Amino acid sequence: MSTENTTTPQIDFNTPAQQRLRKLRALKDKSATVGIAFGGISVIIAILLIFFYLLYEVAPLFQSATMDRWQQDGRTVEAYASPGEGKTLYLSMEEQAEIGVRITDQGQAVFFNTLDGTVLKEQALPHPAGAEIASLSVISEAQHLLALGYSNGEALIFKHDYKSTYPDGVRVITPSIEYPVGSELIRVGDKPLTKLAVAFDEENWSLIGGDATGMTQTILSVEVNMMTDEVETSLSSIELPAFNIKAQKIIQLPDRRWLMIAGKNKVAVVDLQADDGPQTSQVVEATSGEITVFQLLLGGNALLIGDNQGNINQWFLVRDQDTNWHLTKIRSFEGGSSPVVDISTEHRRKGFASIDEAGTLRLFNTTAHRNALTEAVTSGEADYIAYAPRSNALLVEENNMLTLWAIHNEHPDVSWSALWEKVWYEGYQEPEFIWQSSAANNDFEPKYSLxxxxxxxxxxxxxxxxxxxxxxxxxxxxxxxxxxxxxxxxxxxxxxxxxxxxxxxxxFLAGLWLAPFMEDQLAGIFVILMVVPIAIVTFGFVWAQVPNRIRFLIPEGWDAALLVPVIILAVLFSLNISDGIEVLLFGGDMRLWISNGLEIPYxxxxxxxxxxxxxxxxxxxxxxxxxxxxxxxxxxxxxxxxxxxxxxxxxxxxxxxxxxxxxxxxxxxxxxxxxxxxxxxxxxxxxxxxxxxxxxxxxxxxxxxxxxxxxxxxxxxxxxxxxxxxxxxxxxxxxxxxxxxxxxxxxxxxxxxxxx
The missing domain is CATH 1.10.3720.10 (MetI-like)
Structure with a gap:
């Protein structure tokens, strides 16, 4: 018996070709691993970069305000004596905060360099002989409009103005005093104008003035002669009744309807256009102390009331369901315990600065309801403070000395409450969530609720x-x-x-075709939502009852395609019967029935x-x-x-x-x-x-x-x-x-x- 030798074929995995194949495969695996890892890490890095970039843009919103002594050419601007003679009645600056203006009780308008107090121009205001300045009224801080009241019952309306020119490429600012209704004095009444309030529109000026014994309202009508361009004016005056409050200061709102009278601790609201003539519509207790500051916020709708206990409150008129107006306390701002001496409002934002007897300055924003800064700026009692129009500078007067401060407060109207909570905006009946980022006028209160x-x-x-x-x-x-x-x-x-x-x-299709279609076929849309499911279920039941010889004519699994015509027919059927259903149930118009019957806006x-x-x-x-x-x-x-x-x-x-x-x-x-x-x-x-x-x-x-x-x-x-x-x-x-x-x-x- 012979045995046949057989050999098992051997596979050589170490041939040069196999080795090259393994190296190539390993290279591909390594490349794929590296490529996938690189791609994944790149995505993560990209997301992180987006996150940090957004954070970078958002972070400045929540930076605290700061203020420092004004720096010029690397040197701190020192305090200097108030330019001009007499006591300050009004203090302000122009747009660039380079020129300041000081109105004194001597009837002088003094323009000066805000860096060193150098007098640039001094101009005497028209002054009746033998009379003294009894009061000064700020008509519009943003428009630089002011009014002086004299002891003989006359008043003067004027404004400080600034014109920029660029001779040889260098900016030159020229200050001046202008008279919007002429330089002639306006007879308001026979009593000294220790209290004066002015409001205006395009053609009419309302001046209310007097003393503790009574007040007079004078309407100044201004018309421009189209032929000669001459300004023609006419006056009409009425005596106002007693308002049962000892007036310390008065303010007239820009609409010329409302007069606000501040007493010791109360405020009277006078309706100048009431049916029975001017009359007091409301008297509120504004503070538990004594009112020390009483003025309007930007826009002329809200009152800022400071007292001798360091409190500052914001009030404005709110209309109730019966269209009656009520002066309502909106919010309070935490101050110190020292009496509030002065308040200066921002020219373009709903913010203000206050200073108390202790020399502590505070920056507030009303919409955000936040205190942006609290800092001591004087060692004693300050007299006046004045915001620059861009809110980047502040003048502080103390003991006839002026100090210029730089303000860094870019985003004061942002806070958690303004972004995420209800805010009571001017002109609204109650606090609401509102987004309205812009408007046509500069007095607008931005509403940034997210x-x-x-x-x-x-x-x-x-x-x-x-x-x-x-x-x-x-x-x-x-x-x-x-x-x-x-x-x-x-x-x-x-x-x-x-x-x-x-x-x-x-x-595009939804806005220009679907929206009008649904408005016209609203009832049909709801009929479709009910009829189509019923049609699908009904067809499924009927199809299950069909004899097998018919059902098997359709290839297995393709019977679902039969639902396409069923759905189309159900939609067409729904739209056809919707008109009848709309007439039967909704009076022929479902949209009007929803809007009027159910009172649901559409x-x-x-x-x-x-x-x-x-x-x-x-x-x-x-x-x-x-x-x-x-x-x-x-x-x-x-x-x-x-x-x-x-x-x-x-x-x-x-x-x-x-x-x-x-x-x-x-x-x-x-x-x-x-x-x-x-x-x-x-x-x-x-x-x-x-x-x-x-x-x-x-x-x-x-x-x-x-x-x-x-x-x-x-x-x-x-x-x-x-x-x-x-x-x-x-x-x-x-x-x-x-x-x-x-x-x-x-x-x-x-x-x-x-x-x-």
């Missing part, structure tokens, strides 16, 4: 997810689990292709339009990720469940969906992020009004849309500009927090169901 924008962002996302989530998840479940592969290969790419549609196109571009348009924008994202998650569930889990006797539906709900839940949850969070950050659809499909109302028939403004609208028109570095960056920062943090929580939940679900 609450309406944050609310609008969540509202838009809520309605978009409310519509998109059920459709996307239900469609993904059916496509991944029940649909035949041949049909799935056509449906899935088609739906994912919807994601490539630019959102600006969706917004805007054409509203949250319902946004919900539908944004719903279609987020459906592809949620559908694609959810479908992939369900389809990726291992088949042996489904087959094992079915083999154990579970129905397909039981297998889906108890095996497939729990296993795919991490992916489904991720899809929802990504869709939520898409909805929160959406800009163009919200911008074009809503009224873009920053209001807080869950009403589905009203619009909203989101953080993203607000940034897109207002960033191009905001001044770089301004408060408005930085608050828009703050809005972006809030949006960034919201997305970060939501995604972090979503990842934690996803990991929990993955750990819980990963062992199936």
């Amino acid at each position: 609450m309406p924008l944050a609310f609008g962002t969540l509202k838009a996302a809520f309605y978009a997810m409310l519509l998109g989530t059920p459709l996307a998840i239900a469609g993904a479940v059916y496509t991944a689990y029940f649909m035949v592969p041949a049909m799935r290969r056509k449906v899935k790419p088609f739906i994912e292709l919807m994601e490539a549609l630019p959102t600006v196109i969706l917004g 805007d054409q571009r509203n949250a319902l339009v946004v919900g539908i348009a944004m719903g279609f924008a987020v459906i592809p994202t949620i559908f694609s990720i959810t479908e992939d998650a369900i389809f990726a569930v291992p088949k042996h889990l489904s087959y094992g469940s079915l083999a154990l006797g579970a129905t397909p539906w039981q297998t889906l709900t108890r095996v497939v969906l729990p296993t795919a839940s991490p992916g489904i949850f991720s899809a929802l969070m990504i869709g939520m992020g898409r909805a929160v950050g959406e800009t163009m659809i919200v911008l074009m499909a809503t009224g873009n009004t920053p209001i807080m109302d869950m009403n589905i028939f009203e619009g909203m403004r989101t953080l993203a849309a607000n940034i897109a609208v207002e960033m191009p028109e905001s001044e770089v570095g301004s408060t408005h500009y930085r608050i828009l960056f703050l809005a972006a920062f809030v949006l960034f943090l919201f997305t970060f927090v939501v995604n972090t929580l979503a990842e934690l939940v996803r990991q929990h679900l993955r750990k819980k169901y990963g062992s199936l």
